[in-house]
Amino acid sequence: MGAREFHDGAKDGLEALEPLDPEKIGSFNDLLVAMGKTAFGGRRLGEAFEVLSAMVEDPECKVVMTLSGAMTIAKMGKIVSTMIDLGMVHCVVSTGALIAHGLSESVGKTHYRVKPSMSDEELFKKGYNRVYDTLEMETNLNYVEQVVSQTMKRVDPAAMLSSEMLTRELGKTLAEEFDGAGILKSAYLKNVPVYIPAFTDSEMGLDVGTWAMGRVIDQARSKNKQGGDLALLRELHHAYPTFNPYLDLNSYAGHVLGAKKLGIFTIGGGVPRNWAQQVGPYVEIGNHRLGMDVQPPRFQYGVRICPEPDYWGGLSGCTYQEGISWGKFVPPGEGGRFAEVLSDATIVWPLLMMGLLERRRAAGKRTA
Numbered sequence: 001m002g003a004r005e006f007h008d009g010a011k012d013g014l015e016a017l018e019p020l021d022p023e024k025i026g027s028f029n030d031l032l033v034a035m036g037k038t039a040f041g042g043r044r045l046g047e048a049f050e051v052l053s054a055m056v057e058d059p060e061c062k063v064v065m066t067l068s069g070a071m072t073i074a075k076m077g078k079i080v081s082t083m084i085d086l087g088m089v090h091c092v093v094s095t096g097a098l099i100a101h102g103l104s105e106s107v108g109k110t111h112y113r114v115k116p117s118m119s120d121e122e123l124f125k126k127g128y129n130r131v132y133d134t135l136e137m138e139t140n141l142n143y144v145e146q147v148v149s150q151t152m153k154r155v156d157p158a159a160m161l162s163s164e165m166l167t168r169e170l171g172k173t174l175a176e177e178f179d180g181a182g183i184l185k186s187a188y189l190k191n192v193p194v195y196i197p198a199f200t201d202s203e204m205g206l207d208v209g210t211w212a213m214g215r216v217i218d219q220a221r222s223k224n225k226q227g228g229d230l231a232l233l234r235e236l237h238h239a240y241p242t243f244n245p246y247l248d249l250n251s252y253a254g255h256v257l258g259a260k261k262l263g264i265f266t267i268g269g270g271v272p273r274n275w276a277q278q279v280g281p282y283v284e285i286g287n288h289r290l291g292m293d294v295q296p297p298r299f300q301y302g303v304r305i306c307p308e309p310d311y312w313g314g315l316s317g318c319t320y321q322e323g324i325s326w327g328k329f330v331p332p333g334e335g336g337r338f339a340e341v342l343s344d345a346t347i348v349w350p351l352l353m354m355g356l357l358e359r360r361r362a363a364g365k366r367t368a
Contacts (some may be wrong), residue, residue: 065265077181081186101136123135151173193255264276
């Protein structure tokens, strides 16, 4: 073996790093740009900022936001609604719980910090639902149920329901009757569809279920005096709402098929992330099995904020690189731009949002 040849990084085209100089940083934008020239998690965040900025400012790109985790209880809801209001997001796919707890905030209810001296047994007795270090009042959820029931009164009882339709109708209620900001309110006003693939896994799903049963329960009770309410509940299968999740699936597919470019901004993982990403394989399966000839949509931009690493093998930690093998993303060699930050979204998402707002304001001043 011959002697090693020591190269100069600059001559080989390597990108030089730079010290993060606090004296040169006067804004969130400056900070994120500087972090992109450092290392480790800081560099990942800086790179995510550049990809996210390119994604939301690309006029040809339709951006899908996927949400999981207790982000609205964690008070991140106004970031979501602001991104919708400013046209940064064109479609939302979320867990039902996140939207339900956001509704609580939208109708003027409050979340509280957990008092460490209170046990979970005491919290239960007082109607305080704990999510890590934060509390959702049971009275909040009861009020949300009233808003849902009020909304359902104008829905045709014979209509086939979907999460997109229900979230749109709830957004209309918020827009017409409540002053506060809210995810569904902003989505309704901006005509942004909101999909909840696992709709029944949420307070809203339970609200719609009990609303449907309430329509016929009095009549059923008069006919079934034996066996009590448990027997009655088991017989109320005909009272459940007619809900078709394939309306959501095909609506979403049509929504993204019309885009010149696609971007995905993911908080967490779970069902929303995969449901949103599977549209490419869905179309490709149709081509192979049904003889269709439709260009499968692929995401050209992607930013993921999630603490889940890939080596556990779980879907929430699946990298964009892995998703290329499933036909979900445009490879980097063909123009794909992706960034992933393994962190708590409540730490890095506000930083990214402030950087985006500053960059947008600066661009507005330059073009004014």
